[in-house]
Amino acid sequence: MSKADYYDLLGVERGVDDAALKSAYRKLAKQYHPDRNPGDATAEAKFKEVSEAYDVLKDPQRRAAYDRFGHAAFEGGGPGARHGGGQGGFDFADVFDDLFGEFMGQRRGGRGGAARGSDLRYNMEISLEDAYHGTTSEIRIPSTASCEECDGSGAAAGSQPTTCSTCQGIGKVRAQQGFFTIERTCPTCGGRGRVIEKPCRACGGQGRVQREKTLSVKIPAGVDEGNRIRLTGEGEAGLLGGPPGDLYIFISIARHPFFKRDEDNLYCKVPIEMTAAALGGTIEVPTIDGGRASVTIPEGTQNGRQFRLRGKGMPAVRGGGIGDLILQVNVEVPVKLTRRQKELLREFGEAGQGSHSPESEGFFSRVKDLFN
Numbered sequence: 324m325s326k327a328d329y330y331d332l333l334g335v336e337r338g339v340d341d342a343a344l345k346s347a348y349r350k351l352a353k354q355y356h357p358d359r360n361p362g363d364a365t366a367e368a369k370f371k372e373v374s375e376a377y378d379v380l381k382d383p384q385r386r387a388a389y390d391r392f393g394h395a396a397f398e399g400g401g402p403g404a405r406h407g408g409g410q411g412g413f414d415f416a417d418v419f420d421d422l423f424g425e426f427m428g429q430r431r432g433g434r435g436g437a438a439r440g441s442d443l444r445y446n447m448e449i450s451l452e453d454a455y456h457g458t459t460s461e462i463r464i465p466s467t468a469s470c471e472e473c474d475g476s477g478a479a480a481g482s483q484p485t486t487c488s489t490c491q492g493i494g495k496v497r498a499q500q501g502f503f504t505i506e507r508t509c510p511t512c513g514g515r516g517r518v519i520e521k522p523c524r525a526c527g528g529q530g531r532v533q534r535e536k537t538l539s540v541k542i543p544a545g546v547d548e549g550n551r552i553r554l555t556g557e558g559e560a561g562l563l564g565g566p567p568g569d570l571y572i573f574i575s576i577a578r579h580p581f582f583k584r585d586e587d588n589l590y591c592k593v594p595i596e597m598t599a600a601a602l603g604g605t606i607e608v609p610t611i612d613g614g615r616a617s618v619t620i621p622e623g624t625q626n627g628r629q630f631r632l633r634g635k636g637m638p639a640v641r642g643g644g645i646g647d648l649i650l651q652v653n654v655e656v657p658v659k660l661t662r663r664q665k666e667l668l669r670e671f672g673e674a675g676q677g678s679h680s681p682e683s684e685g686f687f688s689r690v691k692d693l694f695n
Contacts, residue, residue: 457544587646
């Protein structure tokens with residue numbers, strides 16, 4: 324009985340890309356998996372067929388052999404045959420990994436034991452003025468760097484790491500128990516896939532050494548509390564020559580004596596004298612760019628009134644304009660009055676005819692009506 328075409332089994336065209344191939348396989352594998360079809364021999368056979376097809380087509384070399392020779396490529400020691408550990412032309416343990424590895428959070432180690440370095444975090448506090456203008460700052464961070472003596476290999480000069488004989492460089496060993504495959508870290512190489520018989524003295528076989536480095540960090544104008552800056556490749560060095568991690572700089576803004584920030588707007592509370600609020604006048608206030616701005620206070624300004632200065636706030640970190648500066652006046656009641664000042668205030672109160680304090684007069688008028 325002739326075997327079905329692998330592409331037909333998976334329902335894909337011959338020119339299918341890797342992502343679409345994997346998607347088609349996962350869909351069929353879930354559909355026919357024995358756990359979802361207990362006791363169904365047909366489903367189990369179908370599951371093995373689609374798994375075998377995917378195991379061949381996902382491998383570029385075996386796929387090329389299949390496209391050229393068909394099933395004959397894997398029969399009788401053909402050019403695409405896989406030797407050792409496979410059943411029916413495919414390795415069931417690989418199929419198990421492909422189906423369940425992502426669900427269980429597993430990440431298969433690469434051959435050679437190289438691993439990406441860890442990402443690092445650096446907390447940087449800057450002033451609000453620096454956030455407004457943007458700045459460049461130098462930082463020193465403890466990190467790891469690739470060992471120069473062994474060039475990151477972890478092996479002493481004149482030697483090289485060798486492939487682990489226990490796991491054949493995979494980093495994991497498997498044991499078949501009935502239908503299931505149990506996988507664990509190789510006890511010989513610790514999951515690296517390589518064994519270093521003569522470790523480098525400088526790094527102890529790690530391929531990296533502790534090192535403090537200085538970096539120049541450019542802070543863009545408009546950054547806000549909690550923003551982060553990513554420096555690619557400035558994290559810890561990779562293990563045994565692996566790629567380095569990244570450095571993430573988290574920005575915090577120091578408390579300012581005058582301004583409070585809300586997104587791109589700045590807020591400032593400005594105390595003014597009672598006479599200035601009553602008679603009106605002009606005041607000068609600081610701005611975040613280091614300058615000053617004149618603000619006209621109209622007669623009869625009440626406590627808490629806000630004035631908006633357009634374009635005097637913070638710039639947007641990705642462009643798009645500048646926020647506003649919003650001033651809130653706090654009318655200050657005079658304290659430590661002289662006897663003469665008190666007399667003048669009493670005279671002012673006694674001579675008060677007309678509506679000089681409309682809010683208070685209106686409030687107590689409503690209270691009087693309530694009592695009556």
